[in-house]
Amino acid sequence: MVVLGIETTCDETAAALVERPAEGPGKILSNIVLSQIVEHAAFGGVVPEIAARAHVERLDMIIAEAMAEAGVAFSAIDGVAAAAGPGLIGGVIVGLTTAKAIALVQEKPLVAVNHLEAHALTARLTDGTPFPYCLFLASGGHTQIVAVLGVGNYVRLGTTVDDAIGEAFDKTAKLLGLGYPGGPLVEREALSGNPARFALPRPMMGRPHADFSLSGLKTALRLEAERVAPLSDEDVRDLCASFQQSVVDVVADRLRAGLKMFRDRFGKPTALVAAGGVAANEAIRKVLHRVAFEGGTALVVPPPILCTDNGAMIAWAGAERLALGLTDTLASVPHARWLLSDVKGPPKTATAPAGTPPPETFRKVVEAAKTPQVPEIEEPEPQ
């Protein structure tokens, strides 16, 4: 099964072709990611309108490039998947509408993929990790520990009560004048800094639940930076190293609590899996190894290019859903918000049909196209 995946929920315009065999990991035939960093850098963060326009301008070209690199014709794909949220609504509309157009013209099944589900299933694309596993999802907008029990079957064990980890990295970078996106820049500075120089807090450490809190850490960092200002290069490096060390300690502690909750409720996980842009951080990857080892479970961390937003993860999630007959109509709606726990899976009694999706999928796509409906578009999140 070969699926085209389209990702436009934030500031990456991405398309990929992925092949899903009947069993085991997938094969990435192409994976084109165009970052919009240049467009947003001057503003110190993603500007939703600029992002949406940039997606409109580039997406056709990116899809054409992905098709060409894979050497696959539209007529040969088995389905088209797009991230239908959660994300910046303008970008989501661009990706989903483009996927609908391809599905309609090529008479292919459409899969409207939840972006978080795509991050959650990436370990199956790279490593064929069997269910159930414990997911640590840490990106710019989300920080969650999730029990991944099956496609469309997710139980959230912990989340952040305020900022996401990626957001904390981004805000730290902004505060220290490092630029955008912050994660990789803070990591680079931290490499040669002293992590013990500033005594920053470790919020939520030792609590029995698996929730995170990052805003107190951010405030403590700001106060320390103000205290030693004007900042020398060494101060910046030490602040970054101290901040990153605090995050690393918190991640280790929260994951230990999350793994315990997982075992108590669902038994032993097949693996601890990391996903989302923050999982590209080497110091965090290192501590994940330790936590998994202590917990007696395997660790699966996709390569950095598949941790940050990409089209391959959308294509793979689309293929997983397609293989279960989970397709969507042209009336499917873009979402600014869409909880992982609200993603629908197969009916509990259904067994997975192997291979191509049922023929009614094609009829549904064409029928839906004949009766145009104005989709109800959600209000965008306040920016």
Ligand code: KG4
């Ligand atoms: O998953 P992702 O590409 O996009 C979202 O869905 O948010 O994650 C982007 C986030 C940004 O906040 C970025 O600063 C963070 O991941 N990030 C990192 C690193 N690389 C990306 N954070 C820490 N260290 C990194 N090396």
Ligand code: ZN
């Ligand atoms: Zn993401």
